[in-house]
């Protein structure tokens with residue numbers, strides 16, 4: 001049943017990629033939707049350079065969110081939106097410099113903020129990418145942003161991202177961002193696109209989200225602590241692999257807490273698939289952060305639904321190892337991940353970060 005999961009790959013650090021990535025915004029497209037035409041600014045929190053979306057979409061109305069929802073802590077991109085009261089389908093066209101030979105992270109953000117002042121129904125609409133159904137956006141709270149991210153290999157030099165009206169409510173968007181990735185990684189079968197399910201920074205010391213410029217590709221890492229775990233960390237530099245993970249993400253890890261965890265030799269977590277036909281791609285990121293003595297070992301195996309996914313594995317001290325799905329299984333309703341120490345290991349398992357993606361189906365599921 002889980003046959004596909006047996007095909008995994010491991011990428012450890014390599015000498016070629018030790019050099020710290022250039023953190024510059026070459027090839028980034030950062031649109032703050034709803035700001036005046038031709039205007040631009042550098043965001044003081046991230047250092048990202050945003051421009052107006054005028055010229056990337058035809059039509060659309062600029063709006064400010066309601067003053068009730070404006071605050072100093074709100075991301076600047078959420079202060080305005082572009083809305084599409086006319087037409088059923090309105091499309092943005094992004095033309096990345098690398099064309100269709102590249103692979104891109106594309107993120108769309110929606111912060112409603114009651115921009116239309118008291119419309120009594122929350123917006124509900126579909127998002128499409130290059131004619132394929134991506135996801136349905138259903139606003140459920142005016143002050144909770146929705147962010148959708150996809151890793152996409154375009155078939156054309158230009159990428160169309162469309163907002164499609166479903167009912168009487170009006171589609172809108174707050175920000176649209178594109179980042180070129182190294183196209184040797186995050187590669188789904190047949191180059192199909194993958195939508196982000198979750199991206200977690202396990203064991204954060206600051207409890208802050210991490211993104212650009214700590215992450216050269218502006219992936220957004222959410223701090224997360226599994227129940228019954230302890231944080232371990234290092235202040236040393238960690239060698240990167242091709243995934244170029246942020247140092248602050250890799251320098252902390254979780255281990256089972258022997259005091260509170262009923263099974264102190266294992267780390268476990270699970271999720272339910274949205275639809276059993278969905279295919280999930282897992283990316284586990286590991287680095288040893290503790291200098292082990294000669295008598296100590298940390299070795300573990302990863303199981304998914306009781307099938308060996310990868311192992312045994314013993315992450316090298318201060319260098320990144322990524323283990324990821326090459327050929328996903330499907331037909332699974334609940335995924336249980338269990339990372340347990342091998343019998344000979346003297347130390348419990350650790351984990352620094354994880355990313356889980358879902359293959360884009362491209363059509364709307366029957367409801």
Ligand SMILES: *[C@@H]1O[C@H](CO)[C@@H](O)[C@H](O)[C@H]1NC(C)=O
Pocket residue numbers: 022024025026
């Ligand atoms: C930015 O990064 C790109 C690719 O990594 C590199 O080719 C370019 O020279 C860098 N530009 C600057 C100004 O550092």
Ligand SMILES: *[C@@H]1O[C@H](CO)[C@@H](O)[C@H](O)[C@H]1NC(C)=O
Pocket residue numbers: 038039040051
């Ligand atoms: C940013 O705005 C300034 C001032 O309006 C303008 O001179 C400049 O050309 C703009 N830059 C870009 C890249 O849009």
Ligand SMILES: *[C@@H]1O[C@H](CO)[C@@H](O)[C@H](O)[C@H]1NC(C)=O
Pocket residue numbers: 062063064
């Ligand atoms: C949005 O707010 C800015 C200033 O905060 C104002 O100049 C602009 O006219 C407002 N736009 C709309 C559509 O109300």
Ligand SMILES: *[C@@H]1O[C@H](CO)[C@@H](O)[C@H](O)[C@H]1NC(C)=O
Pocket residue numbers: 100101102153183190191
């Ligand atoms: C996947 O994309 C890469 C880069 O765009 C391309 O070289 C390769 O031929 C594609 N593979 C398939 C199976 O489409």
Ligand SMILES: *[C@@H]1O[C@H](CO)[C@@H](O)[C@H](O)[C@H]1NC(C)=O
Pocket residue numbers: 130131155156160
């Ligand atoms: C790619 O571009 C061609 C020519 O512009 C167009 O006919 C085709 O529909 C596009 N394909 C997608 C998937 O957008």
Ligand SMILES: *[C@@H]1O[C@H](CO)[C@@H](O)[C@H](O)[C@H]1NC(C)=O
Pocket residue numbers: 141142143144
């Ligand atoms: C919307 O979200 C905010 C912030 O998380 C919360 O305080 C508020 O209670 C929520 N409103 C509703 C109607 O759930």
Ligand SMILES: *[C@@H]1O[C@H](CO)[C@@H](O)[C@H](O)[C@H]1NC(C)=O
Pocket residue numbers: 205233234235236
């Ligand atoms: C872990 O982080 C804390 C806070 O930054 C620091 O004081 C401590 O030295 C770190 N531990 C190790 C082993 O580096």
Ligand SMILES: *[C@@H]1O[C@H](CO)[C@@H](O)[C@H](O)[C@H]1NC(C)=O
Pocket residue numbers: 016017182183184242
């Ligand atoms: C992508 O990663 C490979 C393998 O680490 C590396 O050789 C190559 O230079 C990278 N490409 C870019 C554009 O950074």
Ligand SMILES: *[C@@H]1O[C@H](CO)[C@@H](O)[C@H](O)[C@H]1NC(C)=O
Pocket residue numbers: 303306307338340341342343
């Ligand atoms: C680890 O877990 C798997 C799956 O539950 C189990 O088959 C295996 O015996 C466990 N190994 C150890 C050393 O506990």
Ligand SMILES: *[C@@H]1O[C@H](CO)[C@@H](O)[C@H](O)[C@H]1NC(C)=O
Pocket residue numbers: 275276277364365366367
């Ligand atoms: C799952 O997807 C399949 C294929 O689109 C569909 O027939 C089925 O109804 C979906 N199941 C659920 C629970 O949405």
